[in-house]
Amino acid sequence: MSSMNGRAIARWLRTGLQRIWLRLLSSVRLSVEYSRANMKLFALFEILGQPIYFILWKFIYPQPHENLELRLACILLSLPMLFEQQMQGRLWRRVLPVYWIVFLVFELPFFFIYMSLINNFSSLWAISTMAAVMVMVILVYDWLMSLLLAFIGAGAAWLVFEASGGMIVDPPLPVAALFWIYLFGLASGTAFNYKTELVAREKLSAITDAVGTMAHELRTPLLGIRSGARGLNNYIPTLIQGYQAARDHGLDVPMIRRAHFEQISAVLNRIESETEYTGAVLDMLLVNSSRTAIDSRSFERVSINQCVDEALDRYPFHSTQERALVEWRAGDDFVFQGTHVLMVHVLFNLLKNALYQLARSGRGRISIWSLRRRGERMNELHFRDTGPGIPAATLPRIFDRFYSGMPRGQGTGIGLAFARVVIESFYGQIICQSVEGEYAEFIIRLPDPQDL
CATH class of the missing domain: 1.20.58 (Methane Monooxygenase Hydroxylase; Chain G, domain 1)
Structure with missing residues (x-):
């Protein structure tokens, strides 16, 4: 009986730990997703703020201790975040969540708690730490992740402080009281943030459920018509x-x-x-709508040039003048592992978006060309329009589900998200490079089937 109880407890603990782990992974993903628009701005504040406050606390409002090396480390950690919008490869997308969490822990709870400790919790550093707590709440969004990162950063700062032989002597403010003040700020901020986040999630869940239900209901009559x-x-x-x-x-x-x-x-x-x-x-x-995934069992070797040819033949251009805006420079053909229908539909989405932007700006052309990179793993299809381009603030989110940079009612936000899902299911990647006012270029990279 005792052995059965032991196994049941072990299973319960294992299940609980798995749920907590999945919850934390979801929190990290959401934090990165919601914070991407602010990553560059926060990094810029760090790069500019660290030298400014070093001068302030060193010479104008002198504090007992300063640490130039630690501030330089904060600046170095911030530099990659300045170029986050340009680094859109698959490897960077995998590294970004981890880097963002390490970045936040080091720049906010670790830095401010450590500086407060070596400065004997002076009034100035105590107030600065409170400001850092509120900034972290804004950036992290998720209450559980905010609390966890705060305790990890504070714990690491305390360990470094102890290892360096530090000691707090007669602080001007009671440290225990400061702890409860910081905890209140963290808890109240995350509580309000959590309520806002919960409402947003419920709205998105309702939309995705409705979309998924309608799609399922339409499939049956559509199959009947087709048959x-x-x-x-x-x-x-x-x-x-x-x-x-x-x-x-x-x-x-x-x-x-x-x-x-x-x-x-x-x-x-x-x-x-x-x-x-x-x-x-x-x-x-x-x-x-997260109801299903692309079935790879139907994948076959597909010609990229044939996909482009069919997409241009079948796309419902409004006029011959609109069709003349698209230039297809067929380069060396290459094959990929996927499905013809889905790739053509990806191209439909790119055409629709580009033509909309050209019509809105009243200028520009669309150029499409294939590039077979002999001897390399990835071949490429380039899709470039010389319209108004994509704003830098919008660029990181264009592949997000249900996000649209078009005016309300003119975009669903599913086309580019679907394009990314399709291309990644083909073992490839799609990235976007853009300069606002000049161009937007989508690059689809697909591996040779022999390399899979």
């Missing part, structure tokens, strides 16, 4: 032969021109094709 069109198309040749035989035998049947038969067949082909692409739209909605 019906395919069945009719299969019997069209037989019907034509029967009609022609009746005419040849002098039966009284209405006259139907051959062009009309061809038109019927073309319409059925169009219905089948359009339902196939509408199904891709529904797949896009389902993927973005």
